[in-house]
Structures are given as structure tokens and as C-alpha cells.
Amino acid sequence: MVAANPTTLCLAGDENNAKRRQILDGASKVFMDLGFDGASMGEIARAAGVSKGTLYVYFADKSRLFEAIVEEEGIEQSKVAFNFDPGRDVPTTLREFGQAYIQLLCRPGGGSAIRTVMAIAERMPDVGRRYYEHVLEKTIGRLAAYLEAHVQTGEVAIDDCTLAASQFMLTCQASLFLPFIFQAAPAPSEERITQVIESATRMFLAAYRPKTG
Amino acid sequence: MVAANPTTLCLAGDENNAKRRQILDGASKVFMDLGFDGASMGEIARAAGVSKGTLYVYFADKSRLFEAIVEEEGIEQSKVAFNFDPGRDVPTTLREFGQAYIQLLCRPGGGSAIRTVMAIAERMPDVGRRYYEHVLEKTIGRLAAYLEAHVQTGEVAIDDCTLAASQFMLTCQASLFLPFIFQAAPAPSEERITQVIESATRMFLAAYRPKTG
Amino acid sequence: MVAANPTTLCLAGDENNAKRRQILDGASKVFMDLGFDGASMGEIARAAGVSKGTLYVYFADKSRLFEAIVEEEGIEQSKVAFNFDPGRDVPTTLREFGQAYIQLLCRPGGGSAIRTVMAIAERMPDVGRRYYEHVLEKTIGRLAAYLEAHVQTGEVAIDDCTLAASQFMLTCQASLFLPFIFQAAPAPSEERITQVIESATRMFLAAYRPKTG
Amino acid sequence: MVAANPTTLCLAGDENNAKRRQILDGASKVFMDLGFDGASMGEIARAAGVSKGTLYVYFADKSRLFEAIVEEEGIEQSKVAFNFDPGRDVPTTLREFGQAYIQLLCRPGGGSAIRTVMAIAERMPDVGRRYYEHVLEKTIGRLAAYLEAHVQTGEVAIDDCTLAASQFMLTCQASLFLPFIFQAAPAPSEERITQVIESATRMFLAAYRPKTG
């Protein structure tokens, strides 16, 4: 009951965070593999290497734990720094981004966050909205910002850069993501991804390359 | 032992189907609202207006009921006959198809099937695969066939029509479907859809309109 | 509602009995294979080739049907006429009876009545008691009567013939029936049965052959 | 990480076993009264004074709980140390063993284990087999070993001691066990048992006492 001294408190805090992280890591794996309903607190405790009771020391209930995971996922994903260096030309940037983006989206073995969150979005609208805003919208925004910069240089002629960014990202998915996520096809090969990204890039440039003269 | 008359048989069949339909309708609503795990057989029975036991008279278990729903959804969707009349020109066809497609996808409560199936696809791969093949792939195929026909007429120059069809359908979703499905935005207005479809159509034509000598 | 004529009534009665027999036969098999609780009315209906509803036309409920079966079994068993011809000598009679008795008791594939009735005897004491009286006690009584007759002839010297009959029947089971019924051994071969019966007969005669002056 | 002291460990173990024992005791009563199918987990929980969920903490499912009971029953029964002191003469040993054996078999509520296991043996062959081997066969084996020792001393002349042991045990049951187990008679009086055991012993000795030259 008595806070012994700052050091103790600080240590406690560190330990707290360590345990918290341990729980988040274990829970993340289980939630992403099995979905919100499919994941049981027992399985999560086992995956995290703590007791079931400990989960409730750090999180009020299963929903709060899930929400924390999704928040984390957002933070994690925003660390995936796609290279939107304004100095690079548009075709190269689009190609490299597209390739990396699809590989991320279609990585095999991925009980994917996007699937898990989408599944629960109707019952937990806040979780869905926040995931969209923190993860998907953020990436769209970055690509849009990059494009905006190149609108200024005249390299592309785009009216609505956010729409254009979204269009490109979706075009990259063509024939790849949906079959993968619906288990109708295995994860696409790197070669196949390259072909599709090439097509998407050409399409994008055909639409948004400024008309000369 | 011989059926008295066709009417009797037909009525019996109808009654059978009527109860079955009643269950499918109630279950569909509950499954789409709450997901596979979130939906309980008790809730489904209540929604369908039958007893719990009756559910098991018509469907072996919860999974089979769900599968039947998904199958139904496929049949339902394939009845949505998009107008792919080869006689119509490409821009008009794309615009009308795009508009109808996005309205279908983003109708309130309408993204639920795709969401629900996607959510369960990892644990029920067959359901996911069949949904993809019967619903999504089928529409892609129809659009692809339409495009193929117009490659013959020289109206468009497309190498891989299936890829192109998929590209167009995804481009139509830009800025509309994901915010909607993640509950980050309400269903888009018809005007907004029109704008996005217009942009998608222009992009498509810019990429695939034949270069005039 | 109107009894047309005696003939019709009589026919109806015959049909009744036929159906009743059909049900009893089907139900008997299912009850003996699966036990009272393990047998379901659906399974019984299927085995009998009638609808579930029909079962309730002939029997008030599952218990009554079961009781009727056990009664039937008693009647059936009492038709198994062991040869207790008083004219035959004791050793031969015992040997032949023992052989037939154990073969009946240990016949393979026999979801046996004895097991099924014994299992339910605590919950349905009347059923147990009646089975014992009508089946087991009756056989004991017949053997006892045979022995009694030969006490008169001086061929055996027995004080309590009922006890002696019971002793012989149990001795015949030695090393055969319990391993069989507990699934610890397959049904015994005819040779093994012969050996055991021989030993039982010798034991019986050693005990009950009159001491010669 | 090191157990503070043996007492603590022992207590923990005891508490564990205490709850387990509580469940086994309650379940045993319910299973033996109602049979495997007739016993419900709810009833068992009530009889054991724990919640339904707790049953599943200690036993994976109903079958495993039942198996544990049967195993227990085996252990319990093997603690019933019949006096097979080789120093005692055969008639005395047989009489005392027979009396104790039948009293055990026909004690009110005591035939239930054999009945319950026999009832389920067809659907759970392993349970049946193990019960036979651990309980019935073990006792037969002990009596057989005792007899074997007395074959050496010439007190009895037996070819197959296991068969002889089985014969004696069954002979002891004559007129007592079956009526009791089928609820056709109450538990036999001690006097009646004595009579029957006396008869069984005489029969056994008549058969297996060596012929004096």
C-alpha cells in the first residue's frame, strides 16, 4: 500500500510494461490467428506465458485487450516506413511501394489484422474506425502527400490526390488480395506481384501523366 | 403410393422450402450482423421464428447452416444481372456497372456478407473459396468477357482482360468501400459514387483505349 | 368411425399386430445393441421401418416399449427348449444343456438381453424382476425339476435341487461368460466350452452322485 | 521457486486430491445409481458439491470421469484383502473367502459397479476390459495362487487352478447374486449366505479333494 520510493515505483513500472508487452504480443498472435470470438482468454494466457488472472490485472476485459492490440497494430504498421522520398521519381516510387505493399498484405501464414478487424467492425465500430484511420488512411495519406508534391513539380497531373492514392493501392491488389484472403489462391509469387504492380503503375501513369503540348 | 397430383407435391415442396427459407432469412440476418461466432443458434431461431430444434431438422449443424447462407448469397448475387450487353459501348457499360456495383457493395448492411465470409475464411477455407469463386470471380469473369468482346471490335486494347476487369472493379471502390466496411464513414452518397466511378472509368480508358496511329 | 363389418375389424387387428411385431422386432435389436438410454426413438423407428409417430400409437412411451420388449424376450427365451427329457441320463443331459446354455449366453454379436436388463434394473426394478423370473428363474426351475426327477430314481442325491441347478449353470460359466461380457475376451470357441462344461459336469457329479454303500 | 517446505506441498497436494476425491465420491454414487447415460453432469456436480465447470477442471469429459471412477473402484476392491494365507487349510479359507466375497457382491448398493460397468462394456470396451482385469481377474488369480500352493501340499488335486477358482467363486453366487442384481430379491441374509457357501465349499472339495489310495 505504501509507495516505498521512486526507484521502486519506476522499476515496478518497467516490470509492468514488460508484462504488458508480453501479454500484448501473445494476445496479438492469438487474436490474429483465431479472430476475436475464436480466441479464448485461456489460449491468450498460454501464448503470453502468464496466468489468466494476470490478464485481468492489465486489461479490464477481453474487448479492452483486443482494442489495445488493434491500437498497437496501428502503431506497429505506421512504423512500416514505405519510401516516399519526394526526391525519387514517380514510377520508381509507385513500383517499389506497390511491391512492398502487396507483399505485406499477402504475406503467407498471416492471420491478418485487416481480416480480424474487418470482421469485428460491425460489433465494435470504434475499433474498426480507429484501425481504418490509423492504419489504412494513414498510408493513403502518405502516398497522397507524395503525389501532391509531384503535382507541384508537374510530373503528374492529379486533381484529387487522396482518391488517386487510394486508386493506386487498390489497383495493385487486382487479382491478388481477394483470392488470397478468401483462401481461393495461395500467396502470390513475387513474379506475379511484379507483373500486377507493373500493370497498375502503367495504368496510373496513363491516367495521371500530364498531357504534353 | 403415387402422388395424387402435381399440385400436392408442389405445395409440399413449397412448404418445405418456405420453412427452409424462413430459417435462411432469419439466420442470414443474424450471421451478417454478428458474424459466425457471434451468432447463436438461439438468436437465429428467434429471428427465424422457429424453435431451436427445427434448425437442426433442416441443417445438420451451425456450420452447414452458415454454408447454406453463403451459397444462397452467391445465388442471390448472381441474380444481380449487371448489364453486360456487348452491343453497348465501353464507357457507358463501365459507368453503369460501376455505379450498380458500388451501390450493391456499400448498401447499408450489404458489405456484411463479404465481411462475414472473409472473417471465417481462415477457419472454413472451403466456404471462403466457394464464396470467392461463386460471387466475386464470377462477376470479374463477366466483365472480362465483355471486355474481351470489345477487344475484338478494337474499342479497347487489353492484354489480360481478367486482370483489367479486376482492376476496374477495385478502382471503383477507391475511397468508398474500405471506409464504409470499417465503419469509418457512412454509406457513400450517390453523387459521391458517381464521381468516383467517373474517375475510375477515365483511368481505365486512359490505360486501355487503343493508341490511335 | 363406423365399424364396417367384422372382417374389416379383424383385418385391422391383424394389421395392428403385424405393425406391433414390426416395432417390437426393430426396437429389440436397437435396445439390445445400445441399451435403454443409448437407443433413441428415431433409431428404433428407422430399424422398425415405421415413423416415429407410429411408435406412440402402439406404446405410450419409451419405457413401455422397452418393457414390452423385455416381456417378449422372456417369451422368446422360454421357447428355447433345452432338452430336459427325464428319460435321458444326468451326465448327458447336463453336458448338452451346459453346452447349449453357454453358447446362447456367449454368442458373438449379441448385444445381450441380460446385459441390457441388468443395466436398467436399478432404475426399473419391475423390469429387472420380471426378466429374472420369466427367463433366468424359469430355466433354473426346469433344470431343478429334471434333477428332482432323478433324485427320485436315485441317480443323484440332492437336497436343494434349485440351488443345485443354479450351481451347475454358474459353474458352466466359469472363465467364459464374465471375460466375454466385459469384453476382456472374444466369444469362447466350441472346444473351450466343451472343456469347461466337462469340468462343470464332473464337479457336479462329484458333489451330487449318491455315495454308494 | 523452491517449495518452502514439504508441509506446504503436501497440503497443496491434499487440497487438490480433496477436491478430486470429492468429485469422485459424488460422481461414483450418481454413476452407480443411474448408470453412465442416466447420470447427468449436473446431477454429479450437485452430488459432489461443486459447480459443473469444476468437474471439467479435473476431468476432460464425462467418459474420463467415469473411467476414473471405475479405476478407483478397482483400487478400492483390491484393498479388500481376502485372507489367502497359505498356512490356513483349504476348507476354512474357502468358507471365509466365500462369505466375504458374497457379502461384498450383494451389499446394498454394492452390486452397482459391476452392473454399471457391464452395461457400458459394449460401448466402452476398454473400460470393461480393465475392470475385468483389475477387479475380477485379480481376485480369481489370488484364489488360484492359493489353490496352487495347496496342490503342492497335496491337500487338493487340481489340474487348472484358475478354472477351479472361477468355478468356486461362481458357485458361491448360486441363488444369491442374480436375484439380487435383478432386483428380484433383497440382499441375502448372512445365514442364507452361510448355507450357500457351505454348499459351494462341499461341492468344491468333493470335486477336488484328492482320491485317497
Next chain:
DNA sequence: TATGAATGAGACTTCATTCAT
């Protein structure tokens, strides 16, 4: 009489959550 569709009570089992230690 015979049916079989329909029911609802009750079975087994899981699991989020609590609490004494």
C-alpha cells in the same frame, strides 16, 4: 391409423471472469 414436422427441455461442454491466497 400413420405420418413427419415441430417442439422445448435438457444434455454436455466452454469460457470470460472472479477471488482467496
Next chain:
DNA sequence: AATGAATGAAGTCTCATTCAT
């Protein structure tokens, strides 16, 4: 703070029984 034993509500599914035809 950490545990894990214990709980009881709720889930899926079965089945004896009823009833309109």
C-alpha cells in the same frame, strides 16, 4: 502483482414427445 482454482452463464446439439394432416 500474480496466480490458478472455481464459477455459472451461455453455447451447441439431441431427443422424447406432440399434433395437424
